[in-house]
Amino acid sequence: MNTLLEGLKQGLELGSIFALMALGYSMVYGIVKMINFAHSEFITIGGFLAYFITESLLKSTFGNSIWSLLIALVAAIIVCVIVAIITERFAYRPLRKKGSSRITALITAIGVSYIFSGIMNAIEPEQLQFHKFVDKNTSFYIAIITTAVLLALLTFFVKKTKIGIAMRAVSENEQAAKLMGINNNFIIALTFMIGSALAAIGVVIYLLDGECFTFEIGSVTIGLYPFVAAVIGGIGSLPGAVIGGFLIGIIRAITQVYSNIGLSSWVDTIIYGIFVIILLFKPSGLLGKDVREKV
């Protein structure tokens, strides 16, 4: 029983981190209908940056205080946002202008993610260890609370504010939104910014309790799981992404705490199996909307 509880707890923590990252995938897909493969590299960039800044701050007057962490977090968010803007502006926007096909957009995203991943690899191929700011218990509460707060804020933002409504309009019908006087490019860039900021927050919370990581943190360690979470929950749906994140996180942690009966080596089969089954029965995800194809 204790094992199960422990697994649930770790699953909730991992799940809320996946949820934050899944929100980014989900919002971007919802608005530009493109799987942003570079999102996983935003995660890596955020992690690297937070690491290098905390390492230098630890030696300064800030030391081991919460301020070092906060500064690192803010810096990571800012850089991730800038990287996202640059990516959007120079790789994705020209494609949208040309009205290119979806596969083109996807390949470009893969290309961008390859570039970032290659650069990260060249910078630091060895394993790094983040400074241990809080213990495992605290980081659990931080993860849960941050996710809940951010989900509430985002929902409010999307449902109630003017920009949020514009965002939904663009995702519903780009042409019509444009005709209503909405600046599409701004809205899309903003979505990318929010997504990458969430990725940065997610990865910093993930690392916070002294986690070890490599340049593959985005592409392998965390990997496709947030994306799978976004799809399971229903792409474009905010609560869906969070539910998906928790589901994947809990499955992963449960297989790990029951690793002594051999569950952990089947984690990919279990997660992707569930994923495929859900999609087959509910092609648009748990909370997604069905869209009918029209002539």
Add this chain to the structure above:
Amino acid sequence: MIWFKRMNKRNLISTVVGVLVLTLISIFSTKSYELPKILNLIFIYSISALALNIVCGCLGEFVLGHGGFILIGYTTAVILMQQISKLFTKSMGKVYFKEILVYVVRGGELHPMGYVFIILTVIVAALITAIIGFVVGLIALGRLKGDYLAIVTLGISLIFVNVCKNFDSLGGGTGISITTTISSTPLLNLAFLVAILILILTFMGSRFGRNILACRDDNIAAEACGVPVNKTKVIAFTFSSLLAGIGGALLAFVQPQAPTAFGQDMSILFLIIIVLGGLGSLTGSIIAAILIVLYENWFCVQSWVPEFFANNPKIIYGIILVLIMLFRSSGILGKNEFTWNWFYKLFKKKDNKKETLEGDK
């Protein structure tokens, strides 16, 4: 055999000559150390890329799990060959068996029986892959399309990888291999490539092929015209996985590979190849496969190439991909096929010039 009639004579002859030249190179390449391997990989990558191109280029559905099917072909071929090997060792004694199968570059050559074994193994492996592909297609293609289909196929391929990883007899951590027992020759792989090209051209020229193209251009219009859309999709997907199985099985006789190497990265690599060559262009895929193989296996190992290229292929791939997508999103050949016309034009222009020069005199 529509393609055959459509091809103009000059192109046909040039193609035949080209294939003959390749055959000669393949035969004599065994004298070199690096060339056979590069040729082998070029032919095998071309086959696998063509397989993906049928679904992505011709059918217009988007698949991200190609590596999984190549993995099935690879694993089945290895296991089959291991069984054949065991059978022969038992009945004929080890020494005799080795005489038949071992292909050693220095001195020895692949025994004719070796060819027979490889071809049989490849065919069986391909059929098994096709059956699995059929089941996957039946389940996934009817319900999903677009990005969702891509993701589901990716998920399914990762399940294959996970299963193979968990059983040592199916691959385990570093994979199973047979290349120390038997390995194939460039000639054999070339033969497979040519046969597959003819097969694809015939297939695409048939009623099914035209149905596939109709589905790509407009699903709903095709259905309205009486094309069985779902059935067509499943057939195309099965055909594609059959070819992927052949590619994987041939790969098993060339180089050992771990199951994890068949995951996301390999699927994406083949996607890169077909997009680079041009979606829907068969010859484009082959050209792109040649470029990628030469880059990885020839360019990067040259001593005059800065280590940066060899150590960071991802950056290079990424930059090339983004640039191509931004400035020539249809790939090298677009939807066109490679022809020899440019080749003749080279000489034609010359001749014209000569004529005018002579006329001036």
Add this chain to the structure above:
Amino acid sequence: MKKLFSLLVVLLLVCSVVGCKEKEAETIKLGSSGPLSGSVSIYGLAVKEGVELAVEEINAAGGVDVDGKMMKLELVDFVNDEADAKKAAAALTSLISKDVDVVVGAVTSGATEGLIAEAVKHGVPVITPTGTADKLTVGDNGDERDVRYNVFRACFYDSYQGKFMGQYAADQGVKKAYVLYNNDEDYSKGLKDAFVETATANNVNVVTAAYSKQDKDFNAFWVPILEGGYDCVYVPDYYENVYNILKTGYAKGYEGVCYGGDGWDGVIKQVKEGEDASFLENCFYTNHYFGESESPAVKTFVEKYQAKYGSIPVSFAALGYDAVYIAKQAIEACDSLEYDAVVEALTTGTFSGLVTSSTPFTFNNGNPEKAAVVITFKDGKEVEAE
């Protein structure tokens, strides 16, 4: 005509790849391959340093005596294979095209398997300094020695050290053992299987659990261990993961012992400055040699190494160093650079005076017969355990 000419040039270029091997008996060419970047780069770099040191030393002493002619050794290339089988296979072909006489490589088991798949076709003698997987020399089912006749290693093999540790655990009175292994590494799986086999035979109760290369957070993996009350955890993996696992486990309150294999070499370097390394004091692992041992061969090697690189060599450096000396002794024994002659000399010869083996040894199926040492940690330093 110009165009035709350029076409001809291209054809010539293609043909130039088809070069023939011409041996110029000026120097003895060594080729090597190993990970110089990536997650296990520490191994590749260490082997490289060991190999370079040995080459330098032999050349300074005059070279290798081949049929009365003193020939210098030359390390023609140390290819970076990033511990990848495909790249190692490509590395071998590129080394062959550079006319190498002996290949010292590759470093990790997976990469070595890829390298061997190519090497058996050429017959070049391959001495892997540190490839420990059982199958490297005898094939998947242990019956391929006649195919892999040219493959040798300078280290002991996986099932040897797994069995050794299983026996060691039983001797130490362990009753319940837990094995946490990496599902993506055959190295890890090989050690696990051997450990489980021996430990079970000695009435130790063993439970196994797998993680994969994407796992970096081991908190959840320790839950069943702490719940089950095991008195020994066997962690056969490379140092980065090992450091993670041990640190997490002892921080969570585990109080038993941890055992491991030679992949642990380097784990002490993962401990950061100012970090408390006392959690390592209940940990033991098998290694090829101990850098601070009193034996004269080790002492002189360590001194020379320190003079050149300024640090105590890890076992990988020592094995790289030994591999070159094995090659030297084999070439001197057969007085030839022909592949087959060298392979024959390696198969039949006796090798002595090596750093990682105090007694002379012969190769049995390509595996040297030598003993392992058990190493533990004290005050942030490695010490030999009794």
